[in-house]
Amino acid sequence: MYRRIATLAIAAAAIGALMPAFSAEDYPAKPIRIVVPYSAGGGVDNITRVVATQLGARLKQSVIVDNRPGANANIGADYVAKAPADGYTLLMGATFLAFNRATMKTIPYDASKDLIPVARTGKAPFVLVVPATSPFKTVAELVAYMKANPDQASYGAVGAGSPTNLIFPKNTGTDPVQILYKGGATALPDLIAGRLTYMIQTTSEVLPHIGTGKLRALAVTGTVRFKHLPDVPTMKEAGVGGLEGTGWWGLFVPAKTPAAIVDRLSEETQRVMKQPEVIAALDKLGIESAPQPAAEFQPFFQSELKSYVEVARQFNLTTE
Structure with missing residues (x-):
């Protein structure tokens, strides 16, 4: 009995030694899904469709946009947070991740621990x-x-x-x-x-x-006027303070996703966001292409989480 177990263990080890180690070059081997936690046609959906088309072309694989609205974007975000950490289920996140975490009493996931920021894609007021x-x-x-x-x-x-x-x-x-x-x-x-x-x-x-x-x-919102609406004042110019922040969008994957996959997605997304046709497409939507690789997006996201906690505390902001 023990001899049989030992033999199987040795065989398994031998097979494992023959199998190639994971490489980002092996990824992706099947279609990728980007979850949008809002209805089709909204701001998060708009930028996702531009990014998905070009990202799919670079990865030579289909990238599908999956709209999962509801519960202030928590349904879609929680779906991704609990998805297999294999790089095939992504989330197009935005400021809602920080806002929900700072203001909601109960939330089924922790954006700071259950999701890995992969790449920022854009920003806009x-x-x-x-x-x-x-x-x-x-x-x-x-x-x-x-x-x-x-x-x-x-x-x-x-x-x-x-x-x-x-x-x-x-x-x-x-x-x-x-x-x-x-x-x-x-x-x-x-x-x-x-x-x-x-x-x-x-x-x-x-x-x-x-x-x-x-x-x-x-x-x-923001500290400067928006180039597409040069005659429209900022909130501060109009007499309302405290609204200097702007919106942003970025890709996330579930925690424990292999670093090689995170790096591959981050690198390809950076290339996508620098393509002239992508910059032009987003500009028509009033969105500035603002790529950040994972190494920069991750600390940016952590700072956003802290900032929203402070804003929620300062203004006593809570949601159900």
Whole structure:
């Protein structure tokens, strides 16, 4: 009996010695899935589809976009966090990862431990917009209306909202009704139709509607004006402080994914984000290609996690 076990062990060891060690060159051997934790047509979805097409071409493998909205993006993020750590299930993450972790009492995963930042892809400011039919031409006019009509003012938010959506009412002394949606694409028709007073949304979702005259931009977040809307003031210029932050997007994989796979994905994503056609495609969406390799994106993400905890504490931001 013992002799048989010893023989099997030796045979297994011999087979293992003959098998080649894992190499990033062996990856990928099957299609890759990038999970978008929001509905199709939103800001996260828009950048993902641009990246997926070009990343698939570089990896010579299909890269599929998988929309899994719900629970303020936690359904999709948790799905990836618990997926096999083999490099075939990725998450297009964004500021929601830091915001959810800082403000939600219960969350099924820990973004700081269960996900590995692979590569940042882009960044852009948020835009405060109102329907084109709205009488408001400035932030001051909008704020004055909301103070005078607290029961009639409302805004659309994706999931449970974001720091921008929550800080804006706090710093303007207003209390508009928050209407929740699974994605920006489902909220914008209500805004355009005048069923919402305003929204603060990513550039890629609102720029097309600003361009066609369906929405009016009143202000942008960040420290400088947005190049696509040079006549639109920053929030600070419009009299609202505390909204200097901008949005970002990046790829993540489950914890314990082999370093060779993380490095391969990071390197190829960097190359994708530097391609002229990708830069141009994102620019049309109002997104700046802002690649960061894993070595830089990981500390950036950790700093974002800490920053959002501080913002949540400072403004007492909590979500259900």
